Amino acid sequence: MKALVIAPSWIGDTIMAQPLLARLHARHRGLKLDALAPRWVAPVLQRMDEVSEVIDSPFGHGQIGLKPRWRLARELAARGYDAVYVLPNSLKSALVPFLAGIPQRIGFTGESRYGLINRRHHLDKQALPLMVERFAQLAESPGAMLPRPVAFPVLRSTAKNRENTLAELGIARPGKLVAFCPGAEYGPAKRWPAAHFAELARQLAGDGYAIWLFGSPKDHGVAEEISQLAPGGCRNLCGATSLAQAVDLLALADLVVCNDSGLMHVAAALDRPIVALYGSSSPGFTPPLSDRADVVSLKLDCSPCFKRECPLGHLDCLNKLSPAQVLATCRQRLASEANA
Numbered sequence: 167m168k169a170l171v172i173a174p175s176w177i178g179d180t181i182m183a184q185p186l187l188a189r190l191h192a193r194h195r196g197l198k199l200d201a202l203a204p205r206w207v208a209p210v211l212q213r214m215d216e217v218s219e220v221i222d223s224p225f226g227h228g229q230i231g232l233k234p235r236w237r238l239a240r241e242l243a244a245r246g247y248d249a250v251y252v253l254p255n256s257l258k259s260a261l262v263p264f265l266a267g268i269p270q271r272i273g274f275t276g277e278s279r280y281g282l283i284n285r286r287h288h289l290d291k292q293a294l295p296l297m298v299e300r301f302a303q304l305a306e307s308p309g310a311m312l313p314r315p316v317a318f319p320v321l322r323s324t325a326k327n328r329e330n331t332l333a334e335l336g337i338a339r340p341g342k343l344v345a346f347c348p349g350a351e352y353g354p355a356k357r358w359p360a361a362h363f364a365e366l367a368r369q370l371a372g373d374g375y376a377i378w379l380f381g382s383p384k385d386h387g388v389a390e391e392i393s394q395l396a397p398g399g400c401r402n403l404c405g406a407t408s409l410a411q412a413v414d415l416l417a418l419a420d421l422v423v424c425n426d427s428g429l430m431h432v433a434a435a436l437d438r439p440i441v442a443l444y445g446s447s448s449p450g451f452t453p454p455l456s457d458r459a460d461v462v463s464l465k466l467d468c469s470p471c472f473k474r475e476c477p478l479g480h481l482d483c484l485n486k487l488s489p490a491q492v493l494a495t496c497r498q499r500l501a502s503e504a505n506a
Contacts, residue, residue, distance in 0.1 A: 177428030239265035298382030349385030353474025
């Protein structure tokens with residue numbers, strides 16, 4: 167069998183699809199599984215053992231581009247796929263597989279995709295509360311019960327990968343390392359304040375830890391603010407690494423402190439100890455999928471609101487989440503790992 171996966175456009179969502187890919191391989195011996203993905207999420211797919219080839223999707227968030235989609239469909243048709251698993255629920259994500267004439271087109275009904283999807287699953291949000299479960303359901307027949315438990319996502323980072331990345335960047339791993347991921351692509355209502363991160367950095371530096379900051383070029387400014395508020399304790403790597411390099415460096419961390427973001431899911435899939443900070447979003451839908459993760463949330467009446475910016479203008483869900491509370495959780499997690 168030769169199959170294609172239409173990947174999500176978010177790093178975290180793409181990582182949560184990995185258990186589906188593992189289930190498909192378990193069900194179809196000799197499966198060749200490719201992925202169609204935007205280039206900014208391709209590096210995490212390239213670190214999944216289940217993926218043979220990643221095909222570049224040239225479309226950004228919200229782009230239609232009918233002529234380019236037709237050209238891409240012709241390319242996919244020539245590859246001769248037997249089936250395609252369409253993970254996004256949008257109409258446009260199902261259009262290319264339909265135009266490519268792939269016989270089995272599997273996904274949720276989503277935006278009334280009758281005809282475009284011909285093996286349709288109907289989403290029961292109560293039965294499938296987690297995104298990772300919704301993706302895994304696509305390996306089953308429509309209407310069938312999802313076998314549980316769903317395995318945690320896994321990304322590959324070998325010792326050689328990590329050694330090469332350190333050499334490429336000209337840096338060495340410190341004796342004790344905590345990674346901070348202070349960004350969140352979705353919006354500011356997911357971002358713990360820079361001043362809070364800086365206070366946490368000062369305290370952890372006092373415990374003997376070096377702090378490395380990870381994120382995209384968009385996060386460089388906030389990471390620089392954290393570095394200036396905690397002088398001498400932080401290395402700002404935001405925008406200084408590729409995503410593949412960030413995967414390898416996160417794999418070296420003794421602890422990762424992060425907002426609900428794509429890098430949080432990267433750290434979980436690398437099986438690193440995590441302290442995850444939640445404000446406007448919900449760990450009931452997209453938690454860090456790991457037995458080595460602690461979630462810190464104030465659980466205010468106004469959250470989760472799932473907004474990009476605080477609709478009330480105060481962002482109490484994160485502003486009132488104190489560095490002292492997060493520090494206590496970090497120290498507990500580090501002590502638990504040391505005693506494991």
